[in-house]
Amino acid sequence: MTATSGLWMYWAIIALMMVGLYVVIARDNLVKKVMGLNIFQSSAILFFVAMAKVSGGTAPILTGGEGTAYSNPLPHVLMLTAIVVGVATTALALALTVRIQEAYGTVEEDELAREERLEDRSLSRKSQ
């Protein structure tokens, strides 16, 4: 019991991760997919931050006091990078979505698939 209660944040992180993945897989809307991806990435970020927490530890700024417990700063630094990466990915994904909307007139995956089938059919008819 202690093992599960002490690790509750990992359960939350896994739940968040699964929600994110599910949204990416199950939603047809390209913007919603990006949101799902963001949730998924956030779960990884939370995972690192949770791991860095030292119980009773304060922010890792050297104030001189002997015997002060500090949280581990390294995962935080790593996550700064990961957040930047996440922002860049989101920006690029949204830019692509805008372009897809311009090119196809829709961002729904099933409608995009229909467009593609129509295009394929007209191409094969042309070549016959």
Next chain:
Amino acid sequence: MSEHLPALQVVVPLLAAPVCFALRNAAFARAVCLAATWSSLAIAWTLLRQVLQSGPISYALGGWPAPLGIEYRVTVVGAFLLVVVSAVASIVLLYDRGSEQQRLPASRHYLYYATFLLCLAGLLGIPITGDLFNIFVFVEISSLATYALIALGRSRRALLAAYSYLIVGTIGATFFLIGIGMLYQMTGTLNIEDLRQRLPDVLDTRTVLIGFSFLVVGTAIKLAVFPLHQWLPNAYSYAPAKVSAFLAGTATKVSYYVMLRLIFSIFGVGFVFATHRFDLVLMPLSLAAMLVGAIAACYQDDLRRLLAYSSISQVGYMTLAICLANVQGLAGGIVHTMNHGFTKSALFLVIATFVQRTGSSSVGSVAGLGRVMPLQGIAFLVGGLSLIGVPGTAGFVSKWLLVLGALEKGQVWVAVAMLLSSLLAVVYVWRVVEKLYFGEPVASASSEDGESEAPGPSGSALWRATPTALLIGLVILLGIWTEPSAEVALAAASELLGVAR
């Protein structure tokens, strides 16, 4: 100066990218880009020679020593990959100036070169860094640039291909990140050398096993291992011609390097193959990739799609080498990154030239082109022979080493499967070659599908022929003069497996 070469390897293309951006002029940007890629090639070559002579080079970035700071560590296998990536980039970039004029107006071409350099910087960073989190960052740098490059394709489907690659690639990279987190949690280090030393104490914990799974699945997505390959055919067939040629020769190869480092340098053969029998998973997938990829290639009507499925089949050979886990087999896999990289890039460039001429990339459209464009026809023929693995071409060397590795392990059926896959390669290569030489030329295809491009000025024909000729020349050279590449690969494999030669 020379002790800073490992840093310069990444810094040169990384800094050249904003320079291209600042210049805002396609001609200058192209010159900067060419200078940066060719100097990366020179650096990579120097590093490879140094490593072969005097062993791994360790470089403390910013003067911070290894466990605290980020270490760049040049190993034989890493330096080999650096040479492959920078060589493919340098040669492909020579390809004519017109081919990237896909969706970008002429005034924006400098952006293409800037993105290309960022992608190259990421791809060069992965083999050289000795830090696991740094690998993640470089993977993301190169991937983000790759998505942007793919989206430049002429057809609007390039956008969808880039989008789905972005989704899948980001999931893969995030898996990798989670895996890194778990390893860090158990060992408190991110340095690969440090991890190798500290992991044995905690190897039997579940966290490490799950971390391993996350890392391997994340890498396998990027590597396009068989059931995770769905993004690859679309990405390769809708990207601009030059970009497909570049990616086909580099991106999966670098992911292969990450896989090698994970399995052999970090976790070790004992954990991966003896304790957890990972080969029982990877071996069937590799064989399936080899056969299914080749069969799918036989049924493709689009030339670039055909080559993309053939790439999936070739990735199967490379992952097969991991399962063999002996020096010869692994050397086969490593040298295959170079041989297949050069071959595939050359083939994609040939196809690009055909597309430029006919305006279509269907197999039927190249009918009779072998007689109209004899040099390009021969280039395709040689490249195709190398895909099959005919003696005298580069493809033969790697397959030969792989077969030797399989026989050394006593797995004759693996050798049989490789033969079968090569026979399938004969089928799909022959389909194109038959059209090239025995088909009746069709009148230049219609441009209604928006896929065609006005025939370029004849001056660019030379630009188009040079890189193809260079790559095909390398394919033949590496096929005949096999000692150097095979020797380096054998050295790299023994280094990975930790056996003395």
